Amino acid sequence: DQQVKQNSPSLSVQEGRISILNCDYTNSMFDYFLWYKKYPAEGPTFLISISSIKDKNEDGRFTVFLNKSAKHLSLHIVPSQPGDSAVYFCAATRGDFGNEKLTFGTGTRLTIIP
Amino acid sequence: DAGVIQSPRHEVTEMGQEVTLRCKPISGHDYLFWYRQTMMRGLELLIYFNNNVPIDDSGMPEDRFSAKMPNASFSTLKIQPSEPRDSAVYFCASSFRDRVYEQYFGPGTRLTVT
Numbered sequence: 001d002q003q004v005k006q007n008s009p010s011l012s013v014q015e016g017r018i019s020i021l022n023c024d025y026t027n028s029m030f031d032y033f034l035w036y037k038k039y040p041a042e043g044p045t046f047l048i049s050i051s052s053i054k055d056k057n058e059d060g061r062f063t064v065f066l067n068k069s070a071k072h073l074s075l076h077i078v079p080s081q082p083g084d085s086a087v088y089f090c091a092a093t094r095g096d097f098g099n100e101k102l103t104f105g106t107g108t109r110l111t112i113i114p
Numbered sequence: 115d116a117g118v119i120q121s122p123r124h125e126v127t128e129m130g131q132e133v134t135l136r137c138k139p140i141s142g143h144d145y146l147f148w149y150r151q152t153m154m155r156g157l158e159l160l161i162y163f164n165n166n167v168p169i170d171d172s173g174m175p176e177d178r179f180s181a182k183m184p185n186a187s188f189s190t191l192k193i194q195p196s197e198p199r200d201s202a203v204y205f206c207a208s209s210f211r212d213r214v215y216e217q218y219f220g221p222g223t224r225l226t227v228t
Contacts, residue, residue, distance in 0.1 A: 002155075034215055043118070043205050043219025044157070089157060093215060100145060100214045101170065106156035 003027045004092050006105035014113050019077040021108050023090030026071065032095035034102070035064060035075050038087045047088075048075070051095065077110075085112045116140075118220035120206050126226045132194040135223045137206030138187055143218070144211040148181055148191050151203040151222070163189065164211075196227045 005024045013019045023033075031052035036044035050057040050064045050073070057064050063076045077084055090105040119138040127133055139146045147162040161171040166183045174181070178197070183189040193200055203224050207217040 006156075032215065041221065043207070043221050045219065046216045049215065091157075091215075095215075100162060100164070101159055102215060102217070103159075104149075104157035106154075 001026075002106070003030075004090055004103050004105040006088075006090055006108045008108050009106070010109040010111070012111045012113055013080050015082060016079045019075075019080045019084065019110055019112070021075040021077075021088050021090075021110065023073045023075075023105055024071060025073075025092050027092070027103075028071070029094050030092040030103075032093050033064070033066060033073050034091045034093075035062075036089040036091060036104075038089065038107070044089055080110075080112045082112050082114055085110060118206055118208055118218055120204075120220035120223050122223060123221065124224050124226075126228065127196055128228055129197055130195045131227075132192065133196045133200075133225060133227075135191040135193075135204050135206075135225070137189045137191070137220060139189070139206070139208030140218055141187065142210070143208035145209045145214055145217075146183060146189050147207040147209075147217060148189070149205040149207065149219075151205060157205070160191070193225075196225075198227045201225055201227050 034049040035047040037047045038044040048059050048062050066073045087107045087109050089107045091102045121136045148160040149157050151157050160173045161181045163183045181191045203222045205222045207219040209217045
């Protein structure tokens, strides 16, 4: 049973426009969320995170929004650049002491069109 | 600084053979994680260690899978006997205790079992 779902396997966006990647979760115990980015033939790299006490976290061109009532989070990239073309994984966890496990989604492949 | 190192990068083997995947975490990191990536299930946590001690192996699919961490700088994931359904990309990741969710991934080992 997928507790973290990324329902869009792929997304294409024009360079300079906004990219919006979506993620849904089913486990109401999750309270900390992360996005990872993965280039071909490389491992994922941490991008940005958000705690459930916030509804928004921003880091440069990247902003993550969390809607706890809808169990939904999204990653916004503005403006999109060719180097943003990658697979993006959403991850979630219970951020309590003694729990170090991340549950990942299946990923969304983002292609930025020049 | 070198990142997480995994070997081999690619492994092709026949069904029934033993496969050993290797990982060297980033020096000073407290946690080591083994993940498996497939198209259908995304990134799945198999097992993780804290200070060389296995903490949670509930993600290990079967008794055919085993993992060890004999010291802080080395870990192995062994599959014996291997089956075609084990074909996937296997990632090793490591992290510091106080930022356990911000994990540094190796480049992965692509395993093909024929």
